[in-house]
Amino acid sequence: MRGLTVVRPGPLASFQDLGRPGYAHLGVPRSGAADRGALRQANRLVGNPESATAIEVTFGGFAARATGFMVLTVTGPLTTVLIDGRAVGSHGVIGAADGALIEVLAPPAGLRNYLAVRGGFCVEQTLGSSSTDTLSGLGPEPLRTSDVLPIGSAQSAWPPIDFAPGPPAAQQPxxxxxxxxxxxxxxxxxxxxxxxxxxxxxxxxxxxxxxxxxxxxxxxxxxxxxxxxxxxxxxxxxxxxxxxxxxxxxxxxxxxxxxxxxxxxxxxxxxxxxxxxxxxxxxxxxx
Structure with a gap:
């Protein structure tokens, strides 16, 4: 079965999609990706529905090993992505061979990156979402070392582009x-x-x-x-x-x-x- 095995989760890595809207009357937050635009961009690049589950990586430090060939991308702030120690860049479509080590380093500016794979991650849903909610505790636990993350089958056609420009340098303040x-x-x-x-x-x-x-x-x-x-x-x-x-x-x-x-x-x-x-x-x- 294709998937990723977590080698290092970094400070915080979690599954996120577009959340679980419509349950505020039950006291349930929407949750989902903190940067929804970056999640949507990642899924579009690999040909997933915008709502597909991806990994939100907080301040880098994430590493995982591939089982089977997969196509992936990393969006959010510009950062360094390594495949077996070789820098491949972010915001582009990347192929990772069976056994490859995938690393997402901390961005020089910004905080959260999104790692999406073609086919999306297969994660059990709670109230229609696979998002980890750190306030209510709904959804899967944050990722831990040795977690095995299965990948689904692609359900849509390839997108017309395989690269998207990263965000411009943020103004200060x-x-x-x-x-x-x-x-x-x-x-x-x-x-x-x-x-x-x-x-x-x-x-x-x-x-x-x-x-x-x-x-x-x-x-x-x-x-x-x-x-x-x-x-x-x-x-x-x-x-x-x-x-x-x-x-x-x-x-x-x-x-x-x-x-x-x-x-x-x-x-x-x-x-x-x-x-x-x-x-x-x-x-x-x-x-």
């Missing part, structure tokens, strides 16, 4: 576009969101990106200290707790929360936020 959220006016000075110089807190993860303010910038403050009942929280929500340090919610975010949702990221900015590394500078721009 990284600019994320927001729209006003339902509780925008809960802030005493809403403009502080866009005026403040932010940096990514190392405690960020697939649930959300936490932002720290530069010491010389005032943090956004609530207009009152009154607590609110919990409300629904969408993907890309920007919550501001009493500390004034915003949280940008990603794929595994909770579906309700008690802090005000003062803004919401655009879809493209959700993907960009998923690639933010600890310490990276960020600006929020109001659309």
């Amino acid at each position: 990284r600019e994320l576009i927001i729209g006003r959220g339902p509780r925008y006016d809960d802030l005493a000075d809403p403009a502080a969101l866009t005026r403040t110089h932010w940096a990514v807190n190392p405690a960020s993860n697939r649930i959300g990106v936490r932002l720290d303010a530069s010491p010389d910038c005032p943090r956004p403050r609530h207009r009152t200290g009154r607590a609110r009942p919990s409300e629904g929280v969408p993907l890309g929500a920007v919550q501001v707790p009493p500390s004034g340090q915003p949280v940008l919610f990603l794929a595994d975010h909770p579906v309700t929360g008690g802090y005000p949702v003062v803004a919401v990221l655009t879809a493209a900015s959700v993907d960009a936020a998923a690639q933010l590394a600890p310490g990276e500078p960020v600006r929020l721009l109001l659309r």
